Amino acid sequence: MIVDLALQGLQMGLVLLVAPLLTGVTRKVKARLLRRRGASVLQPYRDLWRLMRKEALMAENASWLYRAAPYVVFSAVWVAAALVPTFATGLLFNWAADLLVIVALLGTARFALALAGMDVGTSFGGLGASREMMIASLAEPAMLMIVFTIALLAKTTQLTVIAGYLATEPVGLRASLGLVFVALVIVSLAENARIPVDNPATHLELTMVHEAMALEYSGRHLALIEMAAALKLVLYLSLFACLLAPFGIAAADSPLGDDALGLAAYLAKLLVGALLLAVGETSIAKMRVFRVAEFLGGALVLGLLATILLFVSRSM
Amino acid sequence: MDVLATILGGAVFLIALGAVASMAPPTRAWVRFVYGLTAGVCVVLLAGAGAALVAAEAPATLVLPIGLPWIGAHFRLDSLSALFLVVVDLGGAISGLYAIGYGVHESAPRRVLPFFPAFIAAMNLVVVADDAFAFLMSWEFMSITSWALVVSNPRDPGASKAGLLYIVMAGFGTLMLLLAFGLLAGADGGYAFDTIRASARPAWVGAAVLSLTLLGAGSKAGLFPLHVWLPLAHPAAPSHVSSLMSGVMTKVAIYGAIRILFDLAGGGIAWWWSVPVLVIGATTAVIGVLYALMQHDLKRLLAYHTVENIGIIFIGLGLALAFHANGLEAYAAVALTAALLHVFNHSLFKSLLFLGSGAILHASGARDIDRLGGLIHRMPVTAALFLVGSAAISALPPLNGFVSEWLTFQAVLVSPDLPQTLLKFLVPTIGAALALSAALAAACFVKAFGVTFLGRARTAEAAEARETDCFSLAAMGILAVLCLAIGVFPTVAVDGLAPVTRLMVAATLPAPGAGVAPLSLVPFSSAQSSYNGFIILAFLAISGSATAWFIHRFASRAARRGPAWDCGFPNASPASQYTAASFSQPIRRIFGTVVFRARETVDMPAPGETRAARIAVKMIDPAWAWMVAPVLGLIGATTDRINFLQFLTVRRYLSLVFAALVVLLVVVALWG
Numbered sequence: 001m002i003v004d005l006a007l008q009g010l011q012m013g014l015v016l017l018v019a020p021l022l023t024g025v026t027r028k029v030k031a032r033l034l035r036r037r038g039a040s041v042l043q044p045y046r047d048l049w050r051l052m053r054k055e056a057l058m059a060e061n062a063s064w065l066y067r068a069a070p071y072v073v074f075s076a077v078w079v080a081a082a083l084v085p086t087f088a089t090g091l092l093f094n095w096a097a098d099l100l101v102i103v104a105l106l107g108t109a110r111f112a113l114a115l116a117g118m119d120v121g122t123s124f125g126g127l128g129a130s131r132e133m134m135i136a137s138l139a140e141p142a143m144l145m146i147v148f149t150i151a152l153l154a155k156t157t158q159l160t161v162i163a164g165y166l167a168t169e170p171v172g173l174r175a176s177l178g179l180v181f182v183a184l185v186i187v188s189l190a191e192n193a194r195i196p197v198d199n200p201a202t203h204l205e206l207t208m209v210h211e212a213m214a215l216e217y218s219g220r221h222l223a224l225i226e227m228a229a230a231l232k233l234v235l236y237l238s239l240f241a242c243l244l245a246p247f248g249i250a251a252a253d254s255p256l257g258d259d260a261l262g263l264a265a266y267l268a269k270l271l272v273g274a275l276l277l278a279v280g281e282t283s284i285a286k287m288r289v290f291r292v293a294e295f296l297g298g299a300l301v302l303g304l305l306a307t308i309l310l311f312v313s314r315s316m
Numbered sequence: 317m318d319v320l321a322t323i324l325g326g327a328v329f330l331i332a333l334g335a336v337a338s339m340a341p342p343t344r345a346w347v348r349f350v351y352g353l354t355a356g357v358c359v360v361l362l363a364g365a366g367a368a369l370v371a372a373e374a375p376a377t378l379v380l381p382i383g384l385p386w387i388g389a390h391f392r393l394d395s396l397s398a399l400f401l402v403v404v405d406l407g408g409a410i411s412g413l414y415a416i417g418y419g420v421h422e423s424a425p426r427r428v429l430p431f432f433p434a435f436i437a438a439m440n441l442v443v444v445a446d447d448a449f450a451f452l453m454s455w456e457f458m459s460i461t462s463w464a465l466v467v468s469n470p471r472d473p474g475a476s477k478a479g480l481l482y483i484v485m486a487g488f489g490t491l492m493l494l495l496a497f498g499l500l501a502g503a504d505g506g507y508a509f510d511t512i513r514a515s516a517r518p519a520w521v522g523a524a525v526l527s528l529t530l531l532g533a534g535s536k537a538g539l540f541p542l543h544v545w546l547p548l549a550h551p552a553a554p555s556h557v558s559s560l561m562s563g564v565m566t567k568v569a570i571y572g573a574i575r576i577l578f579d580l581a582g583g584g585i586a587w588w589w590s591v592p593v594l595v596i597g598a599t600t601a602v603i604g605v606l607y608a609l610m611q612h613d614l615k616r617l618l619a620y621h622t623v624e625n626i627g628i629i630f631i632g633l634g635l636a637l638a639f640h641a642n643g644l645e646a647y648a649a650v651a652l653t654a655a656l657l658h659v660f661n662h663s664l665f666k667s668l669l670f671l672g673s674g675a676i677l678h679a680s681g682a683r684d685i686d687r688l689g690g691l692i693h694r695m696p697v698t699a700a701l702f703l704v705g706s707a708a709i710s711a712l713p714p715l716n717g718f719v720s721e722w723l724t725f726q727a728v729l730v731s732p733d734l735p736q737t738l739l740k741f742l743v744p745t746i747g748a749a750l751a752l753s754a755a756l757a758a759a760c761f762v763k764a765f766g767v768t769f770l771g772r773a774r775t776a777e778a779a780e781a782r783e784t785d786c787f788s789l790a791a792m793g794i795l796a797v798l799c800l801a802i803g804v805f806p807t808v809a810v811d812g813l814a815p816v817t818r819l820m821v822a823a824t825l826p827a828p829g830a831g832v833a834p835l836s837l838v839p840f841s842s843a844q845s846s847y848n849g850f851i852i853l854a855f856l857a858i859s860g861s862a863t864a865w866f867i868h869r870f871a872s873r874a875a876r877r878g879p880a881w882d883c884g885f886p887n888a889s890p891a892s893q894y895t896a897a898s899f900s901q902p903i904r905r906i907f908g909t910v911v912f913r914a915r916e917t918v919d920m921p922a923p924g925e926t927r928a929a930r931i932a933v934k935m936i937d938p939a940w941a942w943m944v945a946p947v948l949g950l951i952g953a954t955t956d957r958i959n960f961l962q963f964l965t966v967r968r969y970l971s972l973v974f975a976a977l978v979v980l981l982v983v984v985a986l987w988g
Contacts, residue, residue, distance in 0.1 A: 012859075049871075052871035052872060053871050055874035055875060057876050057877075058875060058876070059877070059878070059879065059880035059881070061690065064692075064696070065692060071860045071863060075855075075860035078859050078863075079852065079855045079856055079859055082855075093851055095836065095842060095846055096846070096847070096848040096851035096852055096855070097846075098845045098846065101847055104711065104713050104718055107712055107758060108707070108712040108713060111712055111761075114762045115703075115765060115770060118762070118766035119770045119771065120880045120882075121689065121880075121890065122880050122881075122882040122886065123893060123894060124882060125894075126766070126771075126893060126894020126898065126899060127894065129762055129899070130894060130899045130901070133758065133759035133762050133763075134759065134902035136758065137755040137756045138755075138906075139755075140751050141749075141755065144725070144747060144750075144751035145744070148729060155844065156843060156844045156845065157726075157845045158844065215883065216880060219875075220867050220871055223867075224867075289902070290902070304744065304745070307744050311732070311741070
């Protein structure tokens with residue numbers, strides 16, 4: 001029981017600690033690819049600490065919701081990230097939520113942030129909230145089709161069971177999993193506000209989505225929102241690791257040595273993910289906001305195709 | 317004491333109360349007394365129904381010597397009736413409590429007061445009726461009392477039009493149900509539900525009953541495209557009545573559908589019954605929320621969300637039919653539990669939201685959210701309660717709306733075990749539609765809450781709004797607490813539904829405690845899926861407060877107020893804020909161009925001209941364009957054609973009467 005609790009606590013601490021580093025690595029690689037030197041990979045830690053120590057400047061008409069929203073956003077994303085299996089399956093609280101709950105928790109965070117964007121009553125806040133909800137309305141059905149395909153394969157929506165199943169059973173190379181992979185890439189790019197859907201580095205007014213909602217925030221509130229964004233990236237990379245590269249993950253009730261091995265494998269997977277993300281982001285351009293609908297619609301269709309392919313291959 | 321007798325007695329008492337209320341002059345104290353007494357009676361009935369639901373005893377029956385000769389009026393209380401009695405009387409009690417504060421502002425209290433208790437009584441009677449005659453009489457009584465409430469505002473010209481459409485649609489629905497019961501009863505005319513249950517019937521009768529039920533109960537519940545009356549009629553009534561109509565009366569219609577499809581026609585369920593139910597349910601869910609997104613009238617927006625949620629409930633019912641017909645009873649229990657839980661959840665949060673809209677309407681005089689804004693500063697408690705309702709209807713954890721939608725998804729996810737290929741391919745698509753409607757609902761409530769409560773006040777009335785009275789706040793507070801409680805302890809609610817699923821599909825969810833933790837909701841097995849709202853909430857609360865503590869202790873807690881940043885060019889005019897139309901513009905461009913054929917025309921003045929630029933949006937309502945308009949046209953043309961019958965001589969009239977008599981006699985002779 002104590003060990004279980006400690007492992008769950010370790011995971012909560014791990015995702016929190018590794019999140020700024022992941023952002024730092026992504027930024028560093030992107031800078032190197034653009035032949036810049038780039039800031040140190042530890043820069044996000046320094047930024048967050050500096051933001052937290054500054055006073056928070058708020059608009060005169062900001063309400064209690066504006067002050068509470070960063071905490072809601074941060075804790076919902078943190079809890080969701082802590083429930084995705086990272087280095088080990090079968091952690092104490094993994095049973096409290098399946099994949100659908102994790103997706104819905106991210107929905108709660110998005111709801112809070114979109115409302116906070118509308119609180120001050122500026123046009124940019126409304127613009128960000130409106131576009132974010134439009135993107136989410138397309139990304140969520142696509143994500144559900146992904147969940148459906150995986151649930152069809154593993155007969156469960158419990159991530160920890162899925163990871164165990166995919167790690168041990170000879171699933172082989174399936175066309176469905178390939179389609180799911182592509183769909184999941186598209187959905188993750190949209191959910192994490194990355195290029196080509198949104199640009200995390202932009203402050204050019206009319207191209208912002210995520211940044212427009214957080215435009216008024218400063219100080220500790222901004223730190224929490226940035227931290228939540230970093231955590232969300234960790235969450236989605238963990239999801240990739242857990243669904244498509246589950247090797248090395250420690251089984252439930254395994255000796256602690258396996259956990260250490262799983263930890264090393266997990267960190268390596270995150271590093272690979274960050275590298276791929278940086279390369280991908282550098283090689284494509286951001287698309288217009290109404291092209292995003294077609295992009296995400298593609299993910300939805302891929303998810304549907306994956307499901308149907310699975311039925312067809314089953315019946316043959 | 318006998319619960320069934322109490323329910324009937326309570327209903328009679330409420331009708332009598334309405335009759336008395338129509339005679340006495342409506343002083344402030346009298347209005348408060350009537351609403352308070354109605355709420356009190358509802359609490360008593362609620363306690364009885366709740367006890368009957370928990371006790372889950374054998375059905376109690378009662379035959380009264382009223383109604384049709386030799387048949388009498390049959391009443392029966394089983395678990396399904398008890399569940400819907402809980403929904404009806406909880407809604408009635410809350411609405412009555414709210415009206416103690418809100419009802420005294422009514423412009424014409426005598427047009428509301430007599431019908432309010434009678435409306436609640438009628439809904440109680442529908443749910444306990446046990447023969448077709450009693451059922452249809454109560455159903456019509458419910459329609460007529462609610463119609464009277466819809467047209468209760470004499471100064472609203474839209475209300476009488478809405479009332480006319482409503483009464484026509486209600487009459488159509490009752491006619492469909494009448495035919496359905498006629499087919500169920502067969503040529504021998506066994507109209508008691510016991511007789512109907514026992515008799516077997518051919519497959520084509522089953523198909524006809526299914527279609528008639530979907531038309532009859534569906535038009536009352538608001539299934540697309542028969543929903544056209546709903547977004548006009550529900551908002552036209554006073555807000556506490558809107559909450560009853562949207563939160564409760566649509567559920568009585570669902571009760572009718574479940575009673576007929578699962579119970580009365582239960583022996584003849586075929587798997588393909590689920591196909592129209594699923595397709596219509598999914599269409600209704602997606603179209604309903606898209607309609608809602610296009611609205612800027614708060615009450616009409618909420619009414620369209622009722623349409624959406626009815627669609628979600630019918631998806632659950634369709635899945636339950638599919639599993640039940642294939643003998644997969646454990647899955648059917650999950651799907652039916654999801655539908656029934658959503659019935660209860662929707663009655664909670666939709667009542668909460670309609671009551672909130674009433675508070676806003678009274679405080680600012682506006683239903684148009686583009687005339688509001690910044691109300692969170694003026695009405696902080698209403699804002700917090702409305703936020704709970706918005707998050708619940710958007711299916712966000714840890715609130716109750718999420719639990720029932722999660723259960724529906726679980727039922728969708730086991731659909732590959734269905735043997736029929738059509739259903740295998742159909743159900744995943746339905747699941748995607750369900751996810752789409754949930755995501756769009758979240759977008760819609762960011763819009764509704766954000767434009768109404770956040771930002772800056774757009775009119776002087778909104779800037780001067782005052783917090784509503786304590787009765788109204790108490791009513792909304794109870795609903796908000798229930799929304800949270802069911803989200804956090806879903807197993808308690810699901811346990812309460814177990815007797816109903818056992819009665820309808822002879823299976824229940826696994827007992828709590830069988831899972832990993834006692835509060836985990838486990839539809840099939842814990843290895844397959846589980847949800848523990850309590851742990852999620854505890855996790856959220858602990859991590860949120862630990863973060864706040866850490867930051868305030870080790871970093872900074874200083875805060876300063878200044879002008880808004882807005883990229884350096886803050887615009888002082890509140891008109892520069894996003895409105896309902898601008899918020900939903902991206903969604904209108906993506907979905908609206910297909911569904912509503914939305915077209916934007918921009919009228920841009922040439923350089924040098926000083927007039928303002930204009931943007932106009934034109935949308936075509938598919939239900940009106942394809943269903944209502946042709947039907948109305950047909951009725952108009954037919955009535956024009958047969959208008960000459962009004963100007964005949966006495967001799968011709970008499971020959972017409974004679975011909976009709978002969979035709980009828982021939983029909984009777986051929987039938988026998």
